[in-house]
Amino acid sequence: MHLPGFSDVLAAATRLQGLAVRTPLLWNPALDEAVGGRVRVKAECLQRTGSFKFRGAYNAIALMPLADRVRGVVAFSSGNHAQGIAEAARLFGIRATIVMPADAPAIKADGVRARGGRVVTYDRASEDRELISRGLCEETGATLIPSFDHFGVIAGQGTCGLEIGQQLAERAETADQLVCCVGGGGLIAGINLALAESAPGIAVYGAEPEGFDDHARSLASGRREHNTRTSGSTQDALLSDAPGKMTFPINQPRLKGIGVVSDEEALAAIAFAWRHLKIVLEPGGACALAAILSGRISAKDKTTVVVATGGNVDAALFARAIGG
Amino acid sequence: MHLPGFSDVLAAATRLQGLAVRTPLLWNPALDEAVGGRVRVKAECLQRTGSFKFRGAYNAIALMPLADRVRGVVAFSSGNHAQGIAEAARLFGIRATIVMPADAPAIKADGVRARGGRVVTYDRASEDRELISRGLCEETGATLIPSFDHFGVIAGQGTCGLEIGQQLAERAETADQLVCCVGGGGLIAGINLALAESAPGIAVYGAEPEGFDDHARSLASGRREHNTRTSGSTQDALLSDAPGKMTFPINQPRLKGIGVVSDEEALAAIAFAWRHLKIVLEPGGACALAAILSGRISAKDKTTVVVATGGNVDAALFARAIGG
Numbered sequence: 001m002h003l004p005g006f007s008d009v010l011a012a013a014t015r016l017q018g019l020a021v022r023t024p025l026l027w028n029p030a031l032d033e034a035v036g037g038r039v040r041v042k043a044e045c046l047q048r049t050g051s052f053k054f055r056g057a058y059n060a061i062a063l064m065p066l067a068d069r070v071r072g073v074v075a076f077s078s079g080n081h082a083q084g085i086a087e088a089a090r091l092f093g094i095r096a097t098i099v100m101p102a103d104a105p106a107i108k109a110d111g112v113r114a115r116g117g118r119v120v121t122y123d124r125a126s127e128d129r130e131l132i133s134r135g136l137c138e139e140t141g142a143t144l145i146p147s148f149d150h151f152g153v154i155a156g157q158g159t160c161g162l163e164i165g166q167q168l169a170e171r172a173e174t175a176d177q178l179v180c181c182v183g184g185g186g187l188i189a190g191i192n193l194a195l196a197e198s199a200p201g202i203a204v205y206g207a208e209p210e211g212f213d214d215h216a217r218s219l220a221s222g223r224r225e226h227n228t229r230t231s232g233s234t235q236d237a238l239l240s241d242a243p244g245k246m247t248f249p250i251n252q253p254r255l256k257g258i259g260v261v262s263d264e265e266a267l268a269a270i271a272f273a274w275r276h277l278k279i280v281l282e283p284g285g286a287c288a289l290a291a292i293l294s295g296r297i298s299a300k301d302k303t304t305v306v307v308a309t310g311g312n313v314d315a316a317l318f319a320r321a322i323g324g
Numbered sequence: 325m326h327l328p329g330f331s332d333v334l335a336a337a338t339r340l341q342g343l344a345v346r347t348p349l350l351w352n353p354a355l356d357e358a359v360g361g362r363v364r365v366k367a368e369c370l371q372r373t374g375s376f377k378f379r380g381a382y383n384a385i386a387l388m389p390l391a392d393r394v395r396g397v398v399a400f401s402s403g404n405h406a407q408g409i410a411e412a413a414r415l416f417g418i419r420a421t422i423v424m425p426a427d428a429p430a431i432k433a434d435g436v437r438a439r440g441g442r443v444v445t446y447d448r449a450s451e452d453r454e455l456i457s458r459g460l461c462e463e464t465g466a467t468l469i470p471s472f473d474h475f476g477v478i479a480g481q482g483t484c485g486l487e488i489g490q491q492l493a494e495r496a497e498t499a500d501q502l503v504c505c506v507g508g509g510g511l512i513a514g515i516n517l518a519l520a521e522s523a524p525g526i527a528v529y530g531a532e533p534e535g536f537d538d539h540a541r542s543l544a545s546g547r548r549e550h551n552t553r554t555s556g557s558t559q560d561a562l563l564s565d566a567p568g569k570m571t572f573p574i575n576q577p578r579l580k581g582i583g584v585v586s587d588e589e590a591l592a593a594i595a596f597a598w599r600h601l602k603i604v605l606e607p608g609g610a611c612a613l614a615a616i617l618s619g620r621i622s623a624k625d626k627t628t629v630v631v632a633t634g635g636n637v638d639a640a641l642f643a644r645a646i647g648g
Contacts, residue, residue, distance in 0.1 A: 048352065319643035320648075
């Protein structure tokens with residue numbers, strides 16, 4: 001298995017220059033006071049398409065041989081990888097077909113369609129999205145781009161970590177720890193690759209939803225453990241079945257621990273971000289912030305980088321979270 | 325009348341270093357596509373207290389003689405200057421009393437109280453907030469800090485413009501125009517002072533609410549025109565009676581024009597910012613963005629800096645704006 005390394009992250013950064021947003025590393029005293037420490041929020045919700053996923057999606061398509069690329073791409077995703085792929089495919093002028101669960105947030109399916117992507121829906125409980133996706137690839141010659149277990153995707157997500165290292169250095173700051181949500185572990189794998197070289201010494205923690213704590217259990221057992229459910233959390237972006245075959249070997253030796261976050265804590269973090277930070281987060285995107293606000297991972301007397309990974313949430317759920 | 329100049333803005337920037345947030349200048353391709361030009365959003369909603377007002381409030385208190393400062397400060401404000409003053413007073417360890425209209429957004433009054441400020445409410449239609457404020461000052465020896473017509477306040481707000489100039493330069497970018505909302509004109513006066521020296525050549529436009537177009541009429545007539553109403557717009561941050569005695573002489577020769585924005589357009593801009601930019605704006609804070617999204621000020625084929633001034637909005641109104 002050929003895993004990406006630091007040089008692949010650097011190469012991805014060059015490809016993404018001027019296309020991905022260099023998202024800000026935010027500071028807000030209200031958050032510092034809430035946790036009793038110094039916090040920097042890497043606001044990937046401000047990324048093109050409203051989540052970090054554009055980074056990996058674009059890099060993956062850029063790495064495809066031209067002969068394959070012109071036949072288009074297929075992805076399955078609850079919506080953020082979907083929008084990232086659709087946006088990247090639009091920039092390359094190729095077709096994207098996205099297999100999405102029927103219960104995915106409408107804002108995410110709309111975001112795919114608005115970018116010219118084709119949406120094929122399936123039922124989470126009774127249908128196999130991988131089978132549907134492979135069928136679509138066979139029909140059209142398109143290439144499947146997985147949402148996390150993919151060389152180019154991991155390297156692309158790593159550019160987020162690269163920026164964090166640069167942004168800390170620009171301010172002459174260091175961080176004690178970083179907290180990032182984990183679904184399949186693609187983003188945190190990329191961040192691990194980037195920080196190991198550019199800002200070693202930062203302890204990296206994951207955060208994942210209650211009931212979908214496959215990473216916590218996998219780190220404990222030392223092998224890739226699966227979730228028993230496929231749905232049932234509002235943190236829809238983080239419901240992958242298990243740590244990836246590529247991401248786990250990268251993450252296993254590097255992750256210091258996992259904070260497990262309830263949906264209520266994620267919604268409370270959305271409300272905090274709305275009221276104090278003035279950024280829009282979706283439940284999964286608020287998971288890492290929730291981990292420190294709830295104290296599942298202590299940020300007291302430390303400097304913590306929190307990755308706020310996405311902000312694509314339906315209006316009704318957002319209104320409920322903020323008490324509107 | 326002693327008006328602030330560029331050096332006063334520079335001095336304010338030194339005072340605010342490490343206390344005010346250096347808010348990011350955001351880029352999002354979705355906004356560029358929506359207006360057919362290049363847009364950079366100066367996200368002052370991400371400022372300490374959720375609006376730019378902390379800059380001027382802190383600078384004004386810092387400029388007070390110590391003997392006066394210890395007796396506390398009084399302000400009247402619909403809520404953003406109020407929170408700015410309360411937060412700055414908290415940092416200086418002095419008392420702040422804020423005179424707020426009874427119909428001010430609850431989130432703003434709560435924000436004052438959470439920062440240790442005392443809130444005194446009045447009825448917009450029947451009571452004179454200036455009279456109440458002066459009474460409070462006489463009782464306690466506190467000093468009134470006006471929300472815009474004040475040397476230190478204008479200089480402090482100017483630090484926002486200084487950062488815009490620096491942030492454009494850091495990216496080797498120039499801008500054709502800047503759009504910023506106007507209430508009393510304090511922020512745009514400070515920005516004018518800063519840009520005239522640091523980034524001349526940027527055409528500065530104001531944006532104000534329909535029915536409260538005192539700046540548009542004042543620029544047309546050449547003298548300070550008053551609004552006929554005191555309430556009746558959801559853009560509560562922008563309902564000042566008239567351009568300031570200090571701000572108008574600064575702004576009159578520099579403003580290229582005004583875009584007048586309806587409440588519907590401001591709410592639509594809140595929804596756009598929520599859906600695409602993932603930042604939280606209040607109606608007044610979305611006014612400048614609304615001016616370019618609605619085409620009241622054309623951003624087509626230009627590079628436009630839009631100042632998003634604040635994000636303190638009650639949950640119910642926000643939910644209505646985003647369709648939740």
